[in-house]
Amino acid sequence: MLFLTPEQHDIHQRIKALVREKIAPLARHIEATPEFSQEAYEAxxxxxxxxxxxxxxxxxxxxxATSLALMVETIATASPSAALMVFVTNAVVRTIAITGTREQKKRLFGELKTGDQPMGFCLTEPDYGSDAAGLQTKAEPTEGGYLLSGSKVYITIGPHGRYYLVFARTGPGPKAAGISAFLLDRHAEGVVFTPPEKKMGLHGSITSQMFLDNAFVPENMRLWPEGEGWRVLADVSNPMRVWGAASLALGTAQGVLNDCLEHATKHRLFSEQAVAFVLADMEMNIEACRSLNYRVCRLVEDHRSSARQVESMVSMAKCYAADTAMKVADLASNVLGNEMARADNASAQLFRVAKGIQIFDGSNQIQRLIVARNLAAKGRELV
Incomplete structure (x- = not known):
């Protein structure tokens, strides 16, 4: 059971109603169709x-963070693709809210508030995924700003955004030292997107590669001083993983359980002990995951914990939630039987989503590496 403030409770109830009335009826189509869902976006x-x-x-x-996690989890129970669309935009919005100038906030938030398109996050490159600090996209100084050249991959929302948070190299420093963060206008000359990628899941979340050929970014669209881009990522964007990818995984797991409960009730399977025990295991895993997730949300917001502790806990939340979603989706075959083999089966769709979450937004192997690294530092302090 979650203990929510009145404001959090109100937000949660509104989102549940939205999902029930407008997102759930579209969910099967969204998850099966590799196209931007304008109807879901408008809802x-x-x-x-x-x-x-x-x-x-x-x-x-x-x-x-708790309100954002509730939003992502609740939407993801019906459509992880729709949840991903809104989570990525809020990740960029929150980054601007924390690091942006008043001029940047007034301009960008004004456009978003009036119903403009969502925003995208551009970090990963063809040769630099987990080793993101090695990125090679360049930002060359020019009169009034910078010219960006390079490419980014796995851009959620593809070409359907207006502004994109782009990390590029402005200096020759070792890895992270020379990286800066920019807000790039989709309509800048030299910005090109590929057609949508064909993915194992999350089909309704468009994913494209971006090519930058001397794309101009005004100097006043750089976040924080030049060379501080990695700090934008590490101190601001990384903590968002708990209400982003972790909550997406949690909602995905809950969506699988909901599908299995509906099937078990319809076919009177609760009298079968083998099926009942599988459902019980699903519920226990999901509730343990939910407890960790919302504990970490509070940790992110209270600003009393060390950066190392927050980093470790966020990594634990993402890794555990993604693994839980995968485990629950795998268990679903014991309830659904042959239905799970159908490509359009809801749990089969979510099975593919769960595997994707283990990979993106910092793979689970990288999250374990972060936790282990911080444990090693803690161990040295005890010796």
Whole structure:
């Protein structure tokens, strides 16, 4: 059971109603069709969910990590693709809210508030995924700003955004030292997107590669000083993994359980002990995952823990949630039987989503590496 503030409870109830009335009826089509769902976008935008993390003074709801996690989890129970769309935009919005200048906030939030398109996050490159600090996209100084050249891969929302948070190298420093963060206008000359990638799951979340050929970014669209881009990522963006990927995985797991419960009830399977025990295992794993996830959300917001502790706990939340989603989706075959073999089966769709979450937004192997590294540092302090 979650203990929510009245504001968090109100947000949660509104989102549950939205999912029930507008997202769930579209979910099968969204998850099976590799195209941008304008209908889902309009439903989410109608409730101003792309503005959930936006400060109130700019017309947003200033939702905290718990509110954002509730949003992503609840939407993901029906459609992880729709949840991913709104989670990525809020990740960029929250980054701007924390690191942006007043001029940047006024301009960008004003456009988003009036119903403009979602935003994208551009870090990974063809040769640099887990080793993101080695990225090679260049930002060359020019009159009034920078010219960006290079390529980015796995861009959620593909060409359907307006602004993209792009990390590029402005200096020759070792790895992270020379990276800066920019807000790139989709309509800048020299920005080209490939057709959507064919993925194992999350088909309704468009994923494309971006090519940059001397794309101009004004100097006033750089976040923080030149060379501070890695700090934007490490101190600001990484903690969002708990209400982002971890909550997406949690919602995916809950969606699988909901599907299995419906099937077991319809076919009167609860009297079968083997099936009942599988459902019980699913529920226990999901509730343990939910407890960890919302504990870490509170940790991110209270600002009293060390950076190392927050980093470790966020990594634990993402890794554990993704593994839980995969485990629950795998168990579903013991309840659904042959139905799980159908490509359009809801749990089969979510099985493919769960595997994807183990890979993206920092693979689970990288999350374990982070936890182990911080444990080693803790161990040295005890000796």
């Amino acid at each position: 989410l935008a109608g409730e101003k969910l792309f503005c959930l993390s936006m400060p109130k003074e700019y017309g947003g709801m200033e939702g905290d």
